[in-house]
Amino acid sequence: MSHIALVTLVVRDYDEALSFYTGALGFELVEDTDRGGGSRWVVVRPRGSAGTGLLLARAGDEAQLGSVGAQTGGRVGFFLHTEDFAGDHARMRAAGVRFLEEPRHETYGSVAVFEDLYGNRWDLLQPA
Secondary structure: OOOOOEEEEEEOOHHHHHHHHHHHOOEEEEEEEEEEOOEEEEEEEEOOOOOOEEEEEEOOOHHHHHHOOOOOOOOEEEEEEOOOHHHHHHHHHHOOOEEOOOOEEEOOEEEEEEEOOOOOEEEEEEEO
């Protein structure tokens, strides 16, 4: 096995999730395929990355809907690496991304925790 290709993120709505991830975060749309019955295969990933993508999966029932925004129990569950921390932080703030703290400069790098549109917590991180 060589790598993890996709991580599923349960969302309320495909289009609102696409708008946030491609707009506010600047991800690229890799695939959006109709699977019939209102289901789609929607994959996004950071622009220019060949690494792991997010499969945006619309909640299919009440149990899944209840997990939207809480898939990691309130902990940071996603780590978005950058080579331009200050630039990406400023761009994301201007796009309306909600940061939960001011940037910190730790021994391992520059970091700030933000929430996606559903409340999932992410680290924006530029490794040292």
